[in-house]
Amino acid sequence: MVGATLACALQDSGMKIALIESTPPPELRPDDPVDLRVSAITRASQQIFTALGVWSGMTARRISPFREMHVWDAGGDGLIHFDAADLGEDALGHIIENRVVQRALWDRLQGEGGIELLCPAAVAELRYDDALTAVSLADGRVLHARLLVGADGAQSRVRQFAHIQAHGWSYDQQAVVATVATERSHDETAWQRFLPTGPLAFLPLHDGRSSIVWSTTPQQARQLLEADDAAFCQQLASAFDGRLGRIESSSERASFPLRLQYAPSYVKPGLALVGDAAHTVHPLAGQGVNLGILDAASLAEVLLDARAQDRDIAALKVLRRYERWRKGHNLMMMAAMDGFKRLFGADWEALRWARNTGLTLTNALPPVKHLIMSHAMGRSGDLPALARRVAL
Numbered sequence: 597m598v599g600a601t602l603a604c605a606l607q608d609s610g611m612k613i614a615l616i617e618s619t620p621p622p623e624l625r626p627d628d629p630v631d632l633r634v635s636a637i638t639r640a641s642q643q644i645f646t647a648l649g650v651w652s653g654m655t656a657r658r659i660s661p662f663r664e665m666h667v668w669d670a671g672g673d674g675l676i677h678f679d680a681a682d683l684g685e686d687a688l689g690h691i692i693e694n695r696v697v698q699r700a701l702w703d704r705l706q707g708e709g710g711i712e713l714l715c716p717a718a719v720a721e722l723r724y725d726d727a728l729t730a731v732s733l734a735d736g737r738v739l740h741a742r743l744l745v746g747a748d749g750a751q752s753r754v755r756q757f758a759h760i761q762a763h764g765w766s767y768d769q770q771a772v773v774a775t776v777a778t779e780r781s782h783d784e785t786a787w788q789r790f791l792p793t794g795p796l797a798f799l800p801l802h803d804g805r806s807s808i809v810w811s812t813t814p815q816q817a818r819q820l821l822e823a824d825d826a827a828f829c830q831q832l833a834s835a836f837d838g839r840l841g842r843i844e845s846s847s848e849r850a851s852f853p854l855r856l857q858y859a860p861s862y863v864k865p866g867l868a869l870v871g872d873a874a875h876t877v878h879p880l881a882g883q884g885v886n887l888g889i890l891d892a893a894s895l896a897e898v899l900l901d902a903r904a905q906d907r908d909i910a911a912l913k914v915l916r917r918y919e920r921w922r923k924g925h926n927l928m929m930m931a932a933m934d935g936f937k938r939l940f941g942a943d944w945e946a947l948r949w950a951r952n953t954g955l956t957l958t959n960a961l962p963p964v965k966h967l968i969m970s971h972a973m974g975r976s977g978d979l980p981a982l983a984r985r986v987a988l
């Protein structure tokens with residue numbers, strides 16, 4: 597999602613660009629089952645996609661707005677409620693299957709010239725070759741590039757090649773995902789209950805069902821994956837406090853290990869990292885790919901500015917501007933997600949009281965709530981021009 601966003605943002609730049617991807621995003625028919633991997637896409641990402649002309653490719657497939665959000669703590673009576681209408685907006689964000697995002701970006705890249713799409717293609721070897729990076733593909737082709745961008749996810753080969761050692765830690769949690777039908781309507785609302793073992797989110801889908809992300813201990817995750825549908829639905833309804841009534845059915849389930857990870861530097865001469873290759877965060881506030889999309893839009897802006905000033909796009913001085921721009925914001929978001937995860941995972945009486953009181957107080961203070969909403973919608977901080985260009 598992040599690499600293709602960057603390619604779209606540079607498509608008309610006149611630069612010679614190749615995008616290497618191992619797996620083409622599958623085309624989607626309207627009656628295809630909802631994919632297990634979905635993302636909450638912020639208003640800032642929506643703005644970027646709109647400016648790039650790809651948002652209509654997502655709405656034409658299937659997306660679901662969420663207009664409200666309810667968050668509450670299983671360890672007390674603290675709760676907070678966000679409503680887009682309080683900010684005069686019609687949605688806080690949208691829930692979109694990852695492959696819908698990928699497919700809409702892919703259509704744009706295939707539609708017009710400018711980008712060479714190498715797919716399916718696997719990177720076999722990377723080496724520096726006289727100020728150029730040589731990328732050898734598994735099928736024997738070799739490409740030479742002034743600038744190599746690693747948008748290759750948390751296990752980034754490009755990051756390893758650059759000898760940038762990622763720091764971080766495992767949360768000792770797995771995120772169990774599934775698509776479920778509930779007795780009561782989701783009301784275009786995102787719901788999240790903080791349990792001592794981790795947060796459980798219900799995200800509204802276009803067909804009335806919900807996509808769930810249940811972050812929990814590896815032991816419980818294993819048990820949830822192995823349980824039969826009836827037992828899983830019962831446990832899920834109980835963990836969710838019956839908020840949407842009975843869980844009437846569940847799709848297959850999958851789980852993903854959760855880690856916090858960050859690269860201490862995002863750039864080297866002739867190389868840059870974006871998205872999960874540079875940082876991964878806990879999914880509890882649905883920020884991961886949105887940070888990556890902001891990386892892509894910011895890097896594109898830095899490269900276009902450099903070109904307009906006849907500067908070398910591979911020079912460290914140019915790339916550092918991108919790193920300075922994005923690293924602070926990403927680290928702040930990462931620290932906030934980590935802090936929430938720890939705060940709600942702690943089971944001390946005093947802390948439980950403090951966080952429940954904090955939630956309830958915040959809920960009663962509109963200016964503070966508006967500030968939080970604005971952060972969560974990606975509207976705060978030093979945004980790239982693509983995130984400011986169009987009014988939604």
Ligand SMILES: Cc1cc2nc3c(=O)[nH]c(=O)nc-3n(C[C@H](O)[C@H](O)[C@H](O)COP(=O)(O)OP(=O)(O)OC[C@H]3O[C@@H](n4cnc5c(N)ncnc54)[C@H](O)[C@@H]3O)c2cc1C
Pocket residue numbers: 597598599616617618619634635636637717718719747748749750753771773809852870871872873879881882883884885886887888
């Ligand atoms: C359970 C869960 C829920 C989440 N929910 C949200 C959410 O609601 N909102 C949100 O913003 N984020 C969410 N995230 C985080 C989000 O999924 C990631 O931040 C996002 O996928 C990162 O995108 P990316 O493009 O940087 O990397 P990836 O999605 O990892 O993509 C990397 C790409 O590189 C390709 N690739 C890798 N290596 C090679 C190679 N050697 N050769 C060729 N191609 C290669 C891969 O095929 C892939 O297409 C969630 C994560 C999890 C685990």
